[in-house]
Amino acid sequence: MTSKPSTFFVNRFIIVKGSKAVYDEVFHRGVNIIRGANSVGKSTIMDFLFNCLGGDIAEDRWNEEAQTCDAVFAEIELNGHALTIYRPVQPGKKPPMGFFDGSYEQLQAANTAAVWQSYGINRTDEKLSFSQQLFELLDWPHSQTDDFANLTIHQILRLIYVDQGTAVNKILRAEYSTFDKPSMRQAIGDFLLGLDDLGIYSLKQQLSKAESEFAKIDGQLDSIYRYISPSEGVLRVASLNSAIGDANKELLELLAHRDTLLTQSDESISDAVLKAKAEQASQQIAELTKEIDIRTAKQAEMLNEIVESELFITAIESRIKALKESRTAYEFFGEVRFKFCPSCLSALSDSGKEQCHLCKTELDKNSREASYLAALNELAFQKKESTKVLVELRTKLSEHAHYLNSKQFALQTVKSNHIMALRMSSDRVLKLNELSAKIGTIEERIKNYDTKAKLVGAVEGLIEKKQNLNAIMLELDEQIKASKSQTSSRRESIESNLSEKTVELLKKDGGFEPAFNVAQTVMFDFGKDFMLVDGRSKFSASSETILKNSFHLAILLESLEDDSMRYPRLLLLDNTEDKGMGPDRSQNFQRVLVEALTEHDEKSYQVIMTTSMVDPALDTSDLCVGPHYAKGMHTLSL
Structure with a gap:
């Protein structure tokens, strides 16, 4: 769990073509509304922002106008730290991200002297990936799913950015690839809501370190026992001291004998x-x-x-790698797909079944x-x-x-x-030589005993460390079990709070959906990517849009009250009028959103939303960003 709220705000966003800024707007805390007629490019701006912040956009989802742009800049603020990020526009690719430590104005003033730090999508031995760097700045741990896939900033943004291209009955932004496992979706939700096991992340690391140290000491003890007493199996300090005493006594006798021989005269042999x-x-x-x-x-x-x-x-290591x-x-590229048969060059058709599109083998x-x-x-x-x-x-x-x-x-x-x-030449010299050899052997034996005696002390210290580590491991294991129990209790609390907040928002829908007026509970499942209102999932498309947006707003509201959530208090909302939404219903939701957030300090959150049916009262307010784009205008000044 986090100890302080995470915040991720956008202060300014710039889209560049050549040397010209074709879009440059300043955003404020609180609610930001980008409004205008249909097809003026509001979604283009939101997709660009999503991509600039680290999101991936499939090549076929870049429109012609967007593809003509060269780069995007965003002045962002992560946990109060301002910096400017840069990313080139490369449709269909996943370009690196540049980081400048300062505001966009400071970047402009520095000009060519600006110092950029470049981060790629993947980590190297020398540098973190841009996802890991953003996680570091947000003071987030580097998380993994149950099957050890790493969470990235792109995956995180799937819960923050509500786009138009995703089905309205889905919680997270659609993943336009063959890789979108339930474990990944569940990990995204649990991570941002603070429901994952990362609250015990450091405990697990400590336990792993203690287990590694325990195994190391066990190996050291085994090696020492083999050296000291391979046959006895057990080494005792008393036996060593006794052996050293006996050896010293024998050495003294040999030295005395040698001294006697030295005083004698030589006799021929x-x-x-x-x-x-x-x-x-x-x-x-x-x-x-x-x-x-x-x-x-x-x-x-x-x-x-x-x-x-x-x-x-x-x-083996090479094969594992x-x-x-x-x-x-x-997982990154998905299944390799051919448009034409490599043998006869005929066009290939997709059967729609779970089978290889080339040989038609069931997959x-x-x-x-x-x-x-x-x-x-x-x-x-x-x-x-x-x-x-x-x-x-x-x-x-x-x-x-x-x-x-x-x-x-x-x-x-x-x-x-x-x-x-x-x-x-003499018996005396022969005996002296033999005595010297025996003296040398005894001295070597005493030296060996001394070495073993030192190892005995090391053994005692290692045994004590081993016992301490065993106690630490048992304690850590108990702490981990306790933390898991707390996590389970917290999950129930969070799910209940989100249900209550979503129900409260649905009841303010204005009576367009009768079931919302009497709603009691909202259930959700990130892994399965769906929501239920009183056990029901099917509603009209516009009602499902209201349900989806209300749930995302509820997450933002809950994050403003729960500092243990990692959700960074940023909501990007681009489907306010999705799927046949009428003006009255859309404008009502806009007012509900603004009203629900007025209870909180506007400096503590940020919503960036688009609408083609802006509420007249909001259209003239300070909440709006940029002009009201009329029919024929475009957000990008190309």
């Missing part, structure tokens, strides 16, 4: 003894060399296995989605298992390298003994 010593050392050298060769070959095999595993994991990109491309969207998820799950499982194997291989390689190093050290020691045996 027989050739037979020296020869025996040399042969023994030579045999040990041969055995150690053979074992080292075998171990070295095994090490090379293990290295090859690790490289192969790493390459396999890289290949390609699969996700393939899905994104399909099943659910089957495609299930296949995608199955493939993704299989790859994820393979990556998980391969990663587990790779970790085990690396651990074995580390242990193997440690053992190999010890054998190589032993070989060097035996070689030294062999050389010494060949060069020995």
Whole structure:
């Protein structure tokens, strides 16, 4: 949930052709009315504004006049922060958006010295997308739907912009593509009404971080246990201290013995003894060399296995990435459609059924989605298992390298003994050499014990951290459950409030629809994209227009009373007279809208609406923006 209201206002809007502004109007807080006769271009202005703010418009919905324009500018205010955005006009494409930190007047004054920040539709490693940048400025978290599709500013605007091209019985602006899932529509509504689980977003992130740290510590402990006590399984501080004491005692005895030998005189040693010593050392050298060769070959095999595993994991990651990109491309572009058969060049007809328009094979969207998820799950499982194997291989390689190093050290020691045996001239020197080797071994053992003793301290610290993290995870899990319960309670409250507000507005319709006069409840479902009045969905087209506009107005009114909603207190309304609306009914709704909003500070919201049947009293008010476009005039000064 948000802690303060989100606001998204338009201060000025400019449409440019060449070096000329063909539309330039200043908008104010409160209600803004663009009025004029039919076909003067009011909807063109609204579509341009929708596109400038980050919305996508299908290529076939750009009229000829709009296509001749070059760019759009909008001075906007996000949570009180003013900036100017720019977007080139590129019908059928999704161009980037430029951000200038300042008003449009400041931009004009800066001229060529203006500093623009460009953001594309997709995020890169170096920069956010323009949707993410707008979300950042609005202090919104980056949301995902249940199937992990990201919410964008285009999707958000689908609930803010009520256009004429969408059926009047739909809540959200129609998505002119093959991708418009119920999960996406539900996510839009829940996000803007503050009904989603993003209230526990940070808790989930904390839980994920704690679980990751817990797994890391668990792995560290496992590695330490393997190094310290692979056979014992349990390491105790007392046993280490006892071993260190015994080793120090043995070292002192050896040092004392060496001191005694140093005071003795040399005695010659027989050739037979020296020869025996040399042969023994030579045999040990041969055995150690053979074992080292075998171990070295095994090490090379293990290295090859690790490289192969790493390459396999890289290949899996590449396939996962390609699969996700393939899905994104399909969702973005939809099914590839041919106008002509690639074999005989005959024109292709659309059967209207759920089948491939080329080969006429029956299509099943659910089957495609299930296949995608199955493939993704299989790859994820393979990556998980391969990663587990790779970790085990690396651990074995580390242990193997440690053992190999010890054998190589032993070989060097035996070689030294062999050389010494060949060069020995007295028994005393031989014994001194053997004692030195034993002293070195004991000192190394004591050093190893000291290292293990330090690791024991680390183990105790890690165990304590592990216990603390476990307690934190349990607490976070309880907080998440509590937050979900609160979200459920809030949903009931919001749905009830919107129903009451919509019913109140419907009863002010003026008696054009008798069912509205006695309405009790309005139910809505963003996922299914429909509204019901007392369980009924079918009304006349003009009545459905009133219902739709009243519901959107109710959302705006609720946002003015509920700071936990993310709806940015901006309503773009372009279907006031949609579907055969008469002047009396349209003008009545205009008065109802203005009256309903007068109870609130006009600086706290903004409505930009169009009408060809403006109420005479409103036509001369300060609520109107621009001239009254008479028949023959056009909003774009082309």
